[in-house]
Ligand SMILES: [Zn+2]
């Protein structure tokens with residue numbers, strides 16, 4: 001499997017791009033930086049976006065993609081939990097925060113077509129299968145197991161300590177890599193717990209649920225202000241499975 005890390009930061013600062021993974025020319029997970037991280041030609045090929053949850057850093061560029069590509073792309077399919085789709089319509093595409101691109105250019109042929117997904121059901125896009133699994137965040141949220149004929153990749157999504165996705169992972173033999181969120185340094189444990197994110201300390205405890213020998217664990221979603229501190233705390237754990245994702249990199253598994 002080939003994954004293009006369009007954006008992997010947990011916030012915005014110069015040079016930072018929020019969560020967005022490209023799985024094929026047309027298929028994406030999250031839309032935090034589909035515009036900020038892709039040129040117009042790449043944007044014009046987007047057809048399907050699976051959305052983990054409604055937090056702004058994961059949906060932000062949906063607004064700008066519609067602006068950029070209305071009239072060029074016939075429609076873009078969004079796949080998310082029913083609660084997420086409902087909140088997208090009520091709180092984002094509500095003609096106050098942004099125009100309602102679920103009804104523009106017309107109610108019958110809108111730019112965005114919202115599809116409800118069910119957790120733990122497999123969805124196939126070309127040769128890639130996406131399995132959403134509920135994780136432990138402050139709003140309804142999913143992580144994903146992505147699978148093609150070469151193997152599987154697990155994306156944790158935004159979550160604090162969780163169970164089900166790791167339970168499901170144990171049934172997969174050929175996991176090539178984990179993408180796991182990590183947002184705050186240990187000093188901000190209380191904020192991490194309240195907002196349901198990992199720190200290096202809680203991530204270390206979580207590893208027992210999923211770590212496998214020789215399988216890389218790629219960390220992402222660092223809050224930009226604390227990225228240096230988080231990297232130092234992870235380095236101190238001396239775990240050779242850990243690496244950090246970088247914006248723009250393409251990873252082949
Ligand atoms: Zn979130």
Ligand SMILES: [Zn+2]
Pocket residue numbers: 010019055057058158221
């Ligand atoms: Zn986030």
